[in-house]
Amino acid sequence: MQTQAQVQAQAPIQAQAQAQAQAPVHAQAGTGPRPGPGTPEKEPNAWGQAAAALALFGALGVALWVAPRVMPSEDTTPQPVSCSEGAHEELPKAYKQTPQPVTGEELCKALNRPDLAKLLGTPGETATTASGTSDTAPLTDGKVAQPEAQVAFDTYTVNVSATYNELSTDQYVNLMKFGNEKDVKTLTLLGRPAVLSSDHTMKIEINLGSVGSSGPVEQGPLARTLSVALDRNDRGGYCDITVWSTSGAVALPDDSVLLDIAERVLPRIPEGPVR
Numbered sequence: 001m002q003t004q005a006q007v008q009a010q011a012p013i014q015a016q017a018q019a020q021a022q023a024p025v026h027a028q029a030g031t032g033p034r035p036g037p038g039t040p041e042k043e044p045n046a047w048g049q050a051a052a053a054l055a056l057f058g059a060l061g062v063a064l065w066v067a068p069r070v071m072p073s074e075d076t077t078p079q080p081v082s083c084s085e086g087a088h089e090e091l092p093k094a095y096k097q098t099p100q101p102v103t104g105e106e107l108c109k110a111l112n113r114p115d116l117a118k119l120l121g122t123p124g125e126t127a128t129t130a131s132g133t134s135d136t137a138p139l140t141d142g143k144v145a146q147p148e149a150q151v152a153f154d155t156y157t158v159n160v161s162a163t164y165n166e167l168s169t170d171q172y173v174n175l176m177k178f179g180n181e182k183d184v185k186t187l188t189l190l191g192r193p194a195v196l197s198s199d200h201t202m203k204i205e206i207n208l209g210s211v212g213s214s215g216p217v218e219q220g221p222l223a224r225t226l227s228v229a230l231d232r233n234d235r236g237g238y239c240d241i242t243v244w245s246t247s248g249a250v251a252l253p254d255d256s257v258l259l260d261i262a263e264r265v266l267p268r269i270p271e272g273p274v275r
Contacts, residue, residue, distance in 0.1 A: 081130045083108030083149070094136050094145040098164045100270040101145045108132030108149035110268035111160050111261075117153055119260050120243070121253055125153045137163055155250055159242045160265055166236035169193035169229045185255075189262055194228040196255055201244055221248035226258040231272060239269060 083105055095101045112130045117123055132149035136142045148161035167175075169186075173195050176184055181197040188194060201220030223244035230237035241262050243253060 081112070081127050083112055083130050083132050089134060091134050092136050092142055092145065094143055094164070095134065097143075098145045099272055101164055102147055102162055102269045104132030104134040104147040104149055106132075106268065107147050107160050107162065107265075108151070110265045111149045111158060112151050113264060116151060116158065116261070119257060119264075120153065120156050120158070121257065122153060122155045125155060127151050127153055137165065140165070152246060155246060156243055156253065157246045158261065159240075161240045162230065162237070162269060163240070164230070164237050167238065168234045168236060169195060169227070169238060170234070172227060172238060189226075189228050189259060190266055191232050192229045192266075193234045194226060194262075196224070196226055196258070198222060198224050198252075221245050222252065224252050224255070224258060226255075226262055228262055228266060230269065239266060241265065 091103065095103070108130055109132075112127060113119075116127070117125045129152045130150070132147070134145075134147045137144040137146040145164040146161055148159060150157065150159045152158075170193070173184065173186060176195075176197055179199070181199050183196070183198045185196040186194070187196065199222075201223050202218070221244045223242050225240055225242040227238050227240050230239060239262075241258055243258060243261075245252065
C-alpha cells in the first residue's frame with residue numbers, strides 16, 4: 001500500500017511525462033515555437049475579427065463610391081452625325097456665275113439642326129446620315145446650280161435643294177399641271193410665294209459588285225414637297241423642302257412640319273434674284 005506522500009510525489013512525474021509525450025504532437029501541428037508545459041493556447045479574438053471585417057467592407061464601399069467619379073464611364077448615347085461630305089469639293093462653273101449661291105455643305109448645316117427630329121414629331125431619334133452636294137440641275141448642261149442636302153432618321157428623311165434657274169413660282173405651278181404632282185396648294189411663306197405638292201420618289205438599286213450594273217427605276221414612297229421662291233418678288237429660283245417616310249410604311253407628317261422647317265432653313269439661304 002502506497003502512503004499519501006508517495007502518491008503526491010508521483011503526480012508531478014506523471015504530469016511531466018504526459019507533457020513530454022504531447023510535445024511532439026504540438027510541434028508537428030504548427031511552425032511556431034513549442035508551447036511549454038501548462039501554457040494555455042490563445043483563443044481567436046472575436047472582437048478583433050469583427051473590427052477587421054468592418055474595416056474591409058468600409059474600404060470596399062469607399063472604392064465603389066469613388067470609382068465611377070474617378071474612372072471615365074462609357075457613354076453609349078448615339079452622337080449626332082456631321083455634314084462632312086462634299087466639304088472640300090470643287091464647285092462647278094455655274095456657281096461662279098450665280099449671285100451668292102449657297103453650297104451643299106451650307107445647306108446641310110442649315111438642315112441638320114439639333115431640333116430637326118423634334119420638328120418631325122420624332123424627338124427621340126438621332127440622325128443616321130447627313131450629306132450635302134454642290135451639283136447642277138439635270139438637263140441644263142451644267143449651267144444651273146442646284147445644291148442639295150439630305151438628313152435621314154429612322155422614321156423620316158428630309159431633303160433640301162436650291163435651284164438657281166429663272167423659273168418663277170407661277171411658272172413652276174403651271175408645269176405641275178403636266179406632271180404627276182398631287183394635292184397642289186399655293187400659299188405665302190415669309191413674304192415669298194410658295195406651293196405644296198405631293199409626288200412619289202424614285203427608287204434605284206445599284207449593284208456595287210458589278211461596275212455600271214443597276215436595277216430598274218421603281219416608284220418609291222410618297223413624298224410631300226414645299227417649294228418657296230428664293231426672291232420675295234419671285235424673279236426666279238426656288239428652294240424645295242421634301243419629306244418622306246424612310247421605310248415607306250409611315251404616314252407623312254402634317255404640312256405644318258414642312259412650314260416649320262422652311263422657316264428655319266430659308267434664312268440661311270441668301271435672298272436675291274437669280275438674274
